[in-house]
Amino acid sequence: MGRVVAGRYVLLNRLGSGGMGHVWLAHDQRLACEVALKEIVFRDPAEAGPERESRVARARAEARHAAGLRGHPHVVTVHDVLEHDGLPWIVMEYVAGAVDLRDLVRTRGPLAPAECARIGLAVLDALTAGHERGVLHRDVKPANILLAPDRGGAPYGRVLLTDYGISVQPDTGEPRYTLASVLVGTAGYLAPERATGGTPTPAADLFSLGCTLYHAVEGVGPFERESHLAEITAVVMEEPRPALRAGALGPVLRSLLAKDPGQRPTAAEAEAALSRIVTPQAQADAYARTQTDLGSQPPWGVPPPPPPPPPPPDRPAPRGSRGPGEAYGFGPPPVVPDPAPPVRRRRRERSRVLRAVLAGVLGAVLALGGVWYAVAHLPEGGGGGGSGPPYGGGVGLSKALREGDCVLADWSGERFRGVPRLSLDPGCGGRAVPDGQVMALVEAASADEARRLGPARCEERTRELRDRLADVRALAVVPTEDGFRAAGRSTACLVLGANGPVYGPLGPHRALGSAFADTATMQKRDCLEVPSNRVARLVSCDVPHDEVVLGFTRLAADVPFGRAHAQSDPACGREVPPGDFGFDPSVYTAGSWTSEGHWKNGTHFVVCTVRKQNGGTMEGDGP
Structure with a gap:
C-alpha cells in the first residue's frame, strides 16, 4: 500500500489474490479516479527462466485478449498494460461494490435456478463474443465472475467475466505460455478433454460454465473432492454428483457437463435453454395472449358495444400512481367491459377476493422481511419479533438517522x-x-x-x-x-x-463563508477565498475568489508532512495541470492544499487548485 506504480497509480488496498498475483485498488493521479491494477507476483524471488517469461507473456496476452472485448457489457474493461520494475501491470476497470460468485454463494448460500440462469446467460454472452474473435477463456469458474449493482439499483444486476490470464487463440498459432508439464486451469472446472491434454475448444469453456452454474445452484462444485488430483480424476472418470436444488436448471447442467464435447449444446442452444428458465414458457404464453388482436376473437369473445363504464371501485389507478399491488410487482388488474350486470357483480366479488389475497401477501412480506444492518454485501441476518432500535442493537442508534446527520x-x-x-x-x-x-x-x-x-x-x-x-x-x-x-x-x-x-x-451541508477544518471536505469545483496561507473559506463561484479546486493527487508514502507543502504544488502542476481544464497557462498556475489528517491516516492526499499567477482574484475570466 502507498506504492506509486509507473509514476501514476497509487496502490490503496488489495482487492484479492490469485495464481498470477494480486489485484489492487489504485488511484490514478492523472485522471483522479479509481482503477484496478493486476500485479504479477513471484512467490520465489529467485524464480526466473522460462516460467518467469511465460507468466509475463501471459499477462500481456490477457491484456490484449480482454482489450479486444472492450465495451462488452459482461467483460471487465482493460485500459492498459504497462511495465514497472521489469514486470507488466494490467490496468483495469474498477467495479465498485462487486462481489465474485464464489464469495456470494459462500456468504448467502446457493442461488435460485432462475438467478443462476440469468448469470449464465450473461457469462455465455461474454464467452461467445470471445469465441467469435477466436479467444478461449480457459478458466471459467465462480471466482472469475463478478456481480455488481446495476444502474437500476439491483445489487447483483451487473454480471462481468474477468481474468483472461490463461486465455488463448488456438487458431492463430499463438504460444500458450505454459510449460509442457503444467496443466493450466482450475481443477474441478476443467473439461475432460483439457484434463487429458486435448486441444482447447469453445465446448471446453461451456463445460466450465456448466460446472460454475452447478456450484451456484448447489453450493458445491459437481466434481469437488479433497484434492486437486482427485478432482481431475473425477472430471475424467466420474459423473457429476446428482443435483438436488437445480430444478429446471438440471437438464441444462447435465447437457453442459457431458464428457464428450460433441454431445454438449452449442452456445445458441445453451442460450435458448437458459432463456426459457429466466422467462418460463407459461409466462411467455401469457404475454402472447395479452397481445391478441381483438379482430381475431370468436363472436362470443367480443364485448357488446357500447360497454357500460366500470364502477369507481374497479377503476385503474391514474397514470403515475400505484395501485394496491403495483408496489410489489403485481400491476393493476386489466379493465374488461362488463357484458351484463350479473357478470359485473361476480367481477366485483372476484376483485374483493383478489384484494384480500393481495393484502395477505403484503402482510406476509412485511412480516417475513427480517433484515439487519447491511454494508454493501454483508450476509443476511435475522430479525427479532419485538420492537427494537431502527438498525439493530449492534449499530447503537436509538433513533432514526436524518439527512444531514x-x-x-x-x-x-x-x-x-x-x-x-x-x-x-x-x-x-x-x-x-x-x-x-x-x-x-x-x-x-x-x-x-x-x-x-x-x-x-x-x-x-x-x-x-x-x-x-x-x-x-x-x-x-x-x-x-x-x-x-x-x-x-x-x-x-x-x-x-x-x-x-x-x-x-x-x-450541500457546508455553509458558504465557513473555513475548512481539513482538506477532506474540499471537493472538485469548490471556489475558495484565501485570506492567508493557512486559511481557506468556501465561497460562491459567482463572487470574487482566489482559487478553484480541480482535483486531487497523492505524494509518496515516504514524504513527511513537514515537506508536503514544498512538493505539493509541483505535483499538482504535473498530475492535475490547470491547462487540462481550459485555464490559460500564461495566466494561471497550479496551487495546492495539504492537511495533517491525510498524513495521519497514511493516504497523503493533496488537493490541487488553480489560481492566478499575479495573485489576483478569479471571477468571470475562467474557461
Whole structure:
C-alpha cells in the first residue's frame, strides 16, 4: 500500500489474490479516479527462466485478449498494460461494490435456478463474443465472475467475466505460455478433454460454465473432492454428483457437463435453454395472449358495444400512481367491459377476493422481511419479533438517522469490514471529529426491499458527491425488520472517510463563508477565498475568489508532512495541470492544499487548485 506504480497509480488496498498475483485498488493521479491494477507476483524471488517469461507473456496476452472485448457489457474493461520494475501491470476497470460468485454463494448460500440462469446467460454472452474473435477463456469458474449493482439499483444486476490470464487463440498459432508439464486451469472446472491434454475448444469453456452454474445452484462444485488430483480424476472418470436444488436448471447442467464435447449444446442452444428458465414458457404464453388482436376473437369473445363504464371501485389507478399491488410487482388488474350486470357483480366479488389475497401477501412480506444492518454485501441476518432500535442493537442508534446527520463510526477492526457502532455528532465537527454524514434517505416498501435494494440505491444516490471528494466511501445503514417503521421506512445513505474522519460537513451541508477544518471536505469545483496561507473559506463561484479546486493527487508514502507543502504544488502542476481544464497557462498556475489528517491516516492526499499567477482574484475570466 502507498506504492506509486509507473509514476501514476497509487496502490490503496488489495482487492484479492490469485495464481498470477494480486489485484489492487489504485488511484490514478492523472485522471483522479479509481482503477484496478493486476500485479504479477513471484512467490520465489529467485524464480526466473522460462516460467518467469511465460507468466509475463501471459499477462500481456490477457491484456490484449480482454482489450479486444472492450465495451462488452459482461467483460471487465482493460485500459492498459504497462511495465514497472521489469514486470507488466494490467490496468483495469474498477467495479465498485462487486462481489465474485464464489464469495456470494459462500456468504448467502446457493442461488435460485432462475438467478443462476440469468448469470449464465450473461457469462455465455461474454464467452461467445470471445469465441467469435477466436479467444478461449480457459478458466471459467465462480471466482472469475463478478456481480455488481446495476444502474437500476439491483445489487447483483451487473454480471462481468474477468481474468483472461490463461486465455488463448488456438487458431492463430499463438504460444500458450505454459510449460509442457503444467496443466493450466482450475481443477474441478476443467473439461475432460483439457484434463487429458486435448486441444482447447469453445465446448471446453461451456463445460466450465456448466460446472460454475452447478456450484451456484448447489453450493458445491459437481466434481469437488479433497484434492486437486482427485478432482481431475473425477472430471475424467466420474459423473457429476446428482443435483438436488437445480430444478429446471438440471437438464441444462447435465447437457453442459457431458464428457464428450460433441454431445454438449452449442452456445445458441445453451442460450435458448437458459432463456426459457429466466422467462418460463407459461409466462411467455401469457404475454402472447395479452397481445391478441381483438379482430381475431370468436363472436362470443367480443364485448357488446357500447360497454357500460366500470364502477369507481374497479377503476385503474391514474397514470403515475400505484395501485394496491403495483408496489410489489403485481400491476393493476386489466379493465374488461362488463357484458351484463350479473357478470359485473361476480367481477366485483372476484376483485374483493383478489384484494384480500393481495393484502395477505403484503402482510406476509412485511412480516417475513427480517433484515439487519447491511454494508454493501454483508450476509443476511435475522430479525427479532419485538420492537427494537431502527438498525439493530449492534449499530447503537436509538433513533432514526436524518439527512444531514453527522456520525462517529467505531469499527471493531478494519474499516468497512463488519458492522460499525454509530453515534451522532450534533455539532458536526464542533467538538468531535465526525467520520461521515448522512447524505440521502431512500425509502422502501418493506424491510425486505430495503435489505435487497438499499445498498445499491445508496451507491447511486451518493455517487456524484463521492466523485467530487478525494477519499470517501458510501455506507448503507439498513433498518431491521423490527426497526423498519422506527427508521422511517428508509435506508440511510452515509458518506464516510475511506481511511479516516472527514472533519466536518460534506457537500450541500457546508455553509458558504465557513473555513475548512481539513482538506477532506474540499471537493472538485469548490471556489475558495484565501485570506492567508493557512486559511481557506468556501465561497460562491459567482463572487470574487482566489482559487478553484480541480482535483486531487497523492505524494509518496515516504514524504513527511513537514515537506508536503514544498512538493505539493509541483505535483499538482504535473498530475492535475490547470491547462487540462481550459485555464490559460500564461495566466494561471497550479496551487495546492495539504492537511495533517491525510498524513495521519497514511493516504497523503493533496488537493490541487488553480489560481492566478499575479495573485489576483478569479471571477468571470475562467474557461
